[in-house]
Amino acid sequence: MNNQQTPVQRLTDPPVEIERPQLPPVSSNMENQTVDIHETNDSSLGENTVCCLYKSLYGLKQASRQWFEKISDAIQAAGYVQSKADYSLFTRQQGKSSTFLLIYVDDILITGNDPQAISTLKAFLHNRFRIKDLGNLRFFLGIEISRSQKGIYISERKYALEIIKDAGLLGAAPMEFPMEKGLKLSNNGELLKDPSRYRRLVGRLIYLTITRPDITYSVHILSRLMHEPRKPHMEAALRILRYLKNAPGQVILISSHDDLTLRAYCDSDWAGCPITRRSTISYCVFLGSSLISWRSKRQKTFSLPSAEAEYRAMAGACFELSWLRYLLTDFGIVHPKPALLFCDNKATLHIAANPVFHERIRHIEMDCHFIRDKIQNGWVVTRHVESSHQLIDVFTKALGKESFIPMDRKLGVLDIHSPT
Template sequence: MHSELLALQANGTWSLTPLPAGKTPIGCRWVYKIKHRSDGSIERYKARLVAKGFTQLEGVDYQDTFSPTAKIISVRCLLALAAARGWSIHQMDVNNAFLHGDLAEEIYMSPPPGLRRQGEEHLVCRLHKSLYGLKQASRQWFAKFSNAICSDGYTQSRADYSLFTKNKGKSFTALLIYVDDILITGNDPVSIAATKKFLHSHFHLKDLGDLKYFLGIEVSASKNGIFISQRKYALEIIKDAGLLGAAPIDTPMERGLKLSDKSDLLKDSSRYRRLVGRLIYLTVSRPDVTYAVHVLSRFMHQPRKLHMEAALRVVRYLKGAPGKGLFFSSNSDFKLRAYCDSDWAGCPLTRRSTTGYCVFLGPSLISWRSKRQKTVSLSSAEAEYRAMAGACCELTWLRYLLKDLGLLHHEPALLYCDNKAALHIAANPVFHERTRHIEMDCHYIRDKIQDGYVTTRHVNSVHQLADVLTKPLGKEIFVPMVHKLGVQDIHSPT
């Protein structure tokens, strides 16, 4: 607490002043946290002064609050690129990141406990810099950081505003920021060192060396590639669910299971919501549980006993191999290919279909999704066509992102689908009777095919990798499919 107050005063965060008439100061409080390493050991004890931003008034104490954070897909793209190029990834952490932002609004805060001296009881803190808890804190910090890094010659990506790149001759450096965590990689160690020095001169940074642990994701690098997993996080989920001693199971969801609202309501729904919420973040490195978690998340508002049983089955599946994760190979041709599929009228409550797609950069899986479609499809061909349009949108965005990372794709991306009727609709604009009721945005894929950005291919249903994301499969199909997605386990059995 003492070091935090010293840092705030050294940063010029506030000045003590009498409270002007008509102004109301916001409160503040101390928040304590124990930071752990990936192995569970204690790294440090942390005390942070947090403003009670929930008392701020919009239009008076703050205007806009939105601040971009790096997309997890961008992180995976950066890791896949670094693995294929043989680049090392450096990690840095900004001390008291939000304290660097400058405030444009006039905000007053009650002095924190321990700061008020005798004779200063009538004084309040006039904030000059942002503070944790303020509505605009994240936005002001990102604005300050982006202005600083752009002044050093970096260019902000339009595909992901948290990605900054710098090209100078043959030298290429990429920087990705997620709130106060920074990843730097590139082909020029001198440029990386110069960037670190520049950032050190502007902000208080900790150089954490080579990337090992980022946002709860464990990263292991070798000459064969980069492996990411969330083993520690998965073990915490299993422990929290009380299933450390449970027998493991082979699949996350029973084959052919259709969850509905037939069973009894749970008396305490908070446990279900907490469990499913944690499982959602686990899908960052586990595409094998994505479909099961997607279905479970539909029932957050009124979870029932059957839903809880299905959620606990996912945890028992994790128990079999909590260290499973994604492998990004060092051998890559950098070609984009995607698989898309749909489960027609798969939702028993709404009869809407489920879209599933997965995108590969070379042999490395970088993006996937399982999502219920917005409208009811009248045929399986229409459902598959909507899935193709969704996958095509993802491919288009990835082309822009990879272009900023120095990967130009002159050849069209391959899009694999197992429905011939949907392929004909995408390629042939004459199918009026079957497509006139489909929304115009679904025909977006036709334009991309004509422009040469995407080429469609038929794939046999046996080799349709997106099946894992649209329906619950049996062990004999599920296990080989997951292996083809690049999900591996480098850890010894637990």
């Protein structure tokens, strides 16, 4: 679909009572009683008495689930199909007409190539739920969206500036890269007197990584240390804010001129955690030239040889590629060619290509061999990439300025705003 002919529109729904009966109360060891609050006001029933609600009220724990079930039933009754790859996505294909709807609680995005179908859907939703039409998409869950002839730009500039302001660093000297080269944070150092400030800051930075792959690794390291944050940890977190101060408006471009083919890069930092000696695995996925998915995560288990850690990273990237293929199929994008998966470890590539079971891989869980099935059925093709051209290093280790800045640009992270 052409970028200029498929505007994305945002709708929202006001808080309402959801007329859907609750599930029966869950029994417990206590002898709970269920009563109708319309029938009695007797306070002598005891503290173990529970009430059965006939409507799920806005703000209750169950409200979001009940609301989603209600609106899902309504949308599917209108002829839309719920995606199996993402249950919050609904699609409708009729000939050349395509309409897509994405739901997050009471925020709704609608797009497609048929303006009449979009208008019909909005009228249907308004009659059922009294929605409010917010027009073309500008903001969604704190994410800023803008469009041009080149494609769609996604950023969190306003949110980043709010974090910097709340930390009192608007006047601080900016940094050109988020973490000192080779820095390994451990359990050494003085404990913070108020750990809640650190935890809140890191929690906000985690949300910022939705559009900032350049700080993903640094924030991932800080998030490991939430239970006992120390002074060096806080200093590293504040350094990230000074880096954000340098370019708070960095964006990711989803290009409108891509060939829509999938390619991924994977890597690992073997035994990189100084506390547990577990490895960090990471991958990033491109749709054409646009970065659409990335991850940095510490393994839950130990990897004795480095090839095992690399193999687990490759398996994780393969899982993501498989899911994206299913998701893109819902948008009518079919991939006749296999996705490309790049790795810089030749031993890992041999393990993935060789179906022979031998002692070198007998300790690897079988779910990691999922990648072999995808290679054999033609969904994925592995390729070797030289370490000097490996784009994933920014997700596995703390790089210096000379390596970080070129790597950041290769990922497609752009700065379309002037520095503050």
